[in-house]
Amino acid sequence: MNPTADSLRATFGDAIGRAAPARDGTTVVVVAAARLAEIMRWLKDTPGQRYDYLVDVTAVEYRDKERPLEVVYQLRALERRDNLRVKVELDPQGELAVDSVTSLWAGADWLEREVFDMFGVVFAGHPDLRRILMWETYAEGYPLRKDFPLRGRFSRAEQVRQALNLNPEANYSMEELSIAESFDELPADLRERLRRGERSKIPGSE
């Protein structure tokens, strides 16, 4: 087993849950969600640990409803060629929230957005937590959750209706328009629709 697990336990005590090697030999350490940011910073910056490379961030929900949802961080120490898998367990019925690690690894930006998009996990402190693979008006929920049916929540007819109701003129988000300070130059009707916030919801969906 990776000696980092013991060092973690010595430093953080109760915040470290079970630790065991997985089938691929990589040690999996479960840590308390409340102290994740602190633990990750320690793993990245402590001499002798130096997990400087974030390989992946993802989440796992089990078919067994009793089991917690896990947010999984694959870490790598490039110089020592060592891998570590850090997991945070969250209650799928409760609030899915965990600290963002974007301040440590810039690469976590899109990875955390994807986990948010697919599982609904909110990363506190993420600079720009928006949907990434699904579009911004997507209203069916979080596709990779186990309670999400394979064919989607809405019927094909409802999906077609929503697609036809989309506002294809709204090419840019409000954020993008305010960047360019070009909001005032838009046609009056589009400006009005954007002001009413129609960009972010589907017309006729309520």
Place this chain on the structure above:
Amino acid sequence: MSKRVVEMAVATPGVDAQGRPSRVPLGAAAEEGDFGRDHLLVNLGPQHPATHGVLRLVVELDGETVVRVIPHVGYLHSGFEKLGEYRHYNQIIPLTDRTDYLSPMANNVALALAAEQLMGIEITPRCTVLRVIACEMSRIISHMVWLGTTAIDLGAFTPFLWAFQQRELIYNLQEMWTGARLTTSLTRVGGLMADIPDGFVEGLREFTRTFPDTLGEIDRVLTRNAIWAGRTQGVGVLTAEEAINYSLSGPMLRASGVPWDMRKDQPYLDYETYDFEVPVGEHGDVYDRYLVRLEECHQSNRILVQALDRLPDGPINVSDPRVILPSKSRAMSDMEAMIFHFKQVMEGVKAPVGEVYLGVENPKGELGTYFVSDGTAKPVRWRIRPPAFINLASISKMAEGHLLSDLIAINASVDIVMGEVDR
């Protein structure tokens, strides 16, 4: 890789008299007056030939200088990971064809290796070598597509034709082996879909003999080309620290000077027994990414030659009737074989409880496969670590402060394939 000195006879745009790339300063002060005061939003894509697929970039411009890039991805999202949770391990293999569709065979190998590690299966020596051949063939065709399309983006048409001609030769071999040019579905858990056909070895040998000539031609027409160097040197620079911090992998990481290659550093498929070099760049710009990929083609060619030389005889599949389907004739005539056939097709191969993450060095970077199993024949979670997606995330950082035309070069240098970015 030794540093290559590029000499240019004439001064070119983008390079000053000392040969240093001239860059537009970040956030150049806007001129007072009617012009240059407002920032302009330009929409690039999703239907645009230079975005290499359905990538949409919203670009904020100050004059011609890029101030900010806001990428929008997901137009090709197909929910592969969700689909995988409803399929047996072997049934997932066709989905991997469609992720990075420029190197399907390498994706097939990645998935099979992860599933085998999960189930504790040791593949046969012949299968190991054939999989190396599949991976390196994929690397060559993927890099050839990258080289050709990037050269077109930057205004060079001829290398595109040369590169695609070579890719066609590999595609013919791929078609010979798997029956398909794109949807190869080459591997099975525990082996391969088929052994190589007669004439394949000779065909691939002939390819490895002539391929370096084409690489030499491309090298001659691009590497010391003043326009090519002027448009790529000093553009989209990422330092080694930045590249690591952005979790880049593959040629993007190595061009920034980080000598990390999964084949060398965490070997799989006995890559440690092959003699090859890992090219590493110095400056982390678009030009170095080009040099790294070009040299990787040479190294892949070397690996192919060694693999052909050592290709052992023997079976391609493990002899485990629980994992590998019996032959059709046996399934139709032998009761026991028929039962194994039935159980595999109806129930699938059960994996033990546990999880594995396996990263392999794909042409785009580190392709990771993360399986979580609860003991049934279908994974609880199949996660693809998509190298193109993670590499693309750094585009805003790379493009800031460059000209709009440089954004095209930077975007091309990432080597994205939207099937994998969006999955």
